[in-house]
Amino acid sequence: MMAMSDKSAYQETYIRAAGAIAFIAIIKPQCDREAILGNRAKERLQELVATGRTHVSKIQCSCRPGTEGTPQCNYGRSCGVLTINGRDVGQILISEGLAVPYQCGPTTCPRSPRPWGG
Template sequence: MLRAFATIMLAAAVHSGWPAVLDGDTVVLDGTHIRIANIDAPEIHHFHCDAELRLGLVAKRRMAELLDSGPVAIHPGDPRDGRLKDRYGRTLATIDVDGRDVGEIMVAEGLARPWIGKRQPWCN
């Protein structure tokens, strides 16, 4: 019941608030950093090559478009293991827009890859 309540409260806040998109897999809502649990997007702050930076900027832009495209629901917790926080203290969650998982959209569009528990290089 608590998880459902948190989902409803976060969803209402995102829909009426202004989530700031930090990159393709991290947003900030009311000061809370939310790491999308099911994807890994290219880095734009600690990138390892120009190609990673370019793709990361495209992923950030696309994430912003998705979050602005319809009703948003945030589902706290990593669906694989139930963790609520990552090792950096960010809230782990999946995010739906209009009932569609944004992580799955980002992966399908080649702007992220499924999260496998560790980062993979974006540079050749």
């Protein structure tokens, strides 16, 4: 089961599958250009999900030891990788200019990249 939730073009959007696994966070846009790109990314993801076989791989979150599954780690959500027809969705969106790489370390993640709209 895939679900997308957002309230407006200027709020955060989270893509979830299989309950509470967060795969993609489209961060709150700071300008019209970011809002347009965020909407394009969301539309592209909907298109990909509708046309392919999805697979969820749960992965370890980048949190302090002992905090995974708690509000102190990713708001209590699990982490995962979403593939469609065997292709990593994050890599697809990055290659199409609709997402930016965001690499976490073993126990922490850097600040969200800003600006991300170019």
